[in-house]
Amino acid sequence: MSTLDQRDAETLFGNRFLTDRAPATSFPQSGMRPTDAFRLVAEDLALEGDPQRNLATFVTTWMEPEAQRIIAENLHRNFIDHAEYPISAEIEQRCVRMLADLFHAPGPTTGCRTQGSSEAIMLGALSLKWKWKERRQAAHLSTDRPNLVFGGDVHVVWEKFCRYFDVEPRIIPLAKDKYTIGPEDVEPHLDENTIGVAAVLGTTFTGHMDDIVGINDLLLDIRSRRDLDIPLHVDGASGGFVWPFLYPDSPWDFRLEQVRSINVSGHKYGLVYPGIGWLVFREEADLAEDLVFYENYLGKLDATFTLNFSTGAAMVLAQYYNFVRLGRDGYTYVMKQMQQNAGALAANLRDTGLFEVIGGDAEQLPLVAFRLAGEHQSYDESDIAWQLSAERGWMVPAYTLPPNAEHVKIMRALVKETMSREQVERLTRDIVDACATLDTKGGTAHVERETTKKGTGY
Structure with a gap:
């Protein structure tokens, strides 16, 4: 009989957490071997979804090996240490200048990297508020009760900004078959206390753009x-890296006179891993000077205009890698192949006769927004999403739209750079198979309807 004790056996043959519980509630008293720590984390993550089948997120799930190497070799660089890492700071400004050029800024301007579009929106909206205060104070007028106008198609961060920074949100509701906003919706909400209007380029819900020109x-x-x-601030979190390449003649950016600032997510269609975002102003004067801090903390006088301080330089460098690696031609190629596959998926879904595709003929992100056609009593879009996940591991979200279109439920499939035509065909077959299964067994939708009819629900 072996004389090996348990710890020796683990060292030779296995992982101690095959039988031990993972540390979860209290700080562990002792450490463990690197191999054990690696296996512990890896085995937990093995239970997560496959990013290649995650069609729910806009966030990038694949980068080239060379880009991954740049990221891995620069994870230790703190971007904010400009005195120590001046090249990283210079590369940030190269990216800002390239984006200003891409967005047709009329002359020298300014901007910054952010943790994502949420931080960029907070900063851009803060500048709107401060510039409004400057105008009001110069005219000797009250700066009480500022408001911000935007549609129900925005990301929740716009409501967060209003709550966090004491601004009245004037939210324009949506309606069935109207999932973006235009000038006729905006005008009734404008007054002397309006700090700005936010318009969306590529909505989270259906991938379309507000009528920014109007x-x-x-x-x-x-x-x-x-x-x-x-x-006017343009929330280009998703669309800012799509429209310049798919619809280069469509004006939405600094070609329009009232567009003063734009945010964009590098970690969405900028094709960089999370988290990296960008804020670009039309001109330097559009950044409120009172929001810029000058500090001599690390051996060099630096101007800072961010909500975060310490953050990694790796994603800034990865963004620059993509810019020089792809250029306009490369980004155009990537966006067009995604658009072509999105068009193929949309056509496939229409051809099944089971689905209605929403707004496929309009300018749109490379995605397919769709819903069941006709009346389905036994299941709905949420049941299809669950069935797809359970049977095939596809992550395709189903959700209701914002007020006043909340009675409309849709599904949305993001078509990513790594999604091949064969995967488009397989996804189509899996969706049809999911519907066939639900035709046989039913979903939860009919139960919810019956519960509501009996008056036992809320």
Whole structure:
């Protein structure tokens, strides 16, 4: 009989956490071998979804090996240490200048990297508020009760900004078959306390854009007729790296006079792993000077305009890698192949006769938004999403739209750079098979309806 004790056996043959519980509630008293720590984390993560089948997230799930090497070799660099890492700081500004060029800035401007579009939106909206205060104070007018106008198609971060920074949100509701906003929706909400209007380029819900041209024209008219200079911020979190390459002649950016700032997520269609975002101003004067801090903390006088301080330089460097690796031609190629596969998936879903594709003929992100066609009493889109995940591991979200379109439930499939035509065909077959299964066994939708009919639900 072996005389090996348990710890010796683990060292020779296995992993102690095959039988021991993982540390979870209290700080562990002792450590463990690197191999054990690696296996512990890896085995937990093995239970997560496969990023290659995650069609729910806009966030990048694949980068080239060379880009991954740049990231891995620079994880130890703290981006904020400009005195110690001046090249990283210079590369950030190269990226800002390239984005300003991509977005047709009329001249020298400014901007910064952020942790993602959420931070960029907070910073951009703060500048809108401060610039409004400057205008009001110069005219000896009250700075009480600022408001911000945006549609129900925005990301929740816009509501967060309003709550965190004491700004009244004037949210324009959506409606069935109207999932974006235009000038006729915006105008009733504007007054002398409006710090700005936010318009979305590529909504989270259906991938379309607000009528940015129409809203810009309205704001120019308001400026002329009512002497109110209300700026326009474009939330290009998803679309800022799509429209310049798929729809280069479609004006939405600094070609429009009232567009004063733009945010974009590098970790979405900028094709970089999370988290990296960007904020770019039309010109330097659009950044409120009171929001810029000058500090001599690390051996060099630096100007800082971010909500975060310490953060890794790796994703900034990875973004620059993509810019120089792909250029305009490369980004155009990637976006067009994603668009082609999205078109193929949309056509496949229409051809099944089971689904209605939403807005496939309009300018749109490389995605497919769809819903069941006709009446289905035994199951709904949420049941299909669950069945797809349970049977095939596809992550395709189902959700209701914002007020006043919350009675509309849709599904949305993001078509990523790594999604091949064969995978498009396989996904189509899996969706059809999921519906066939639900036709036989039913879903939860009919149960919810019956519960509501009996009056036992909320």
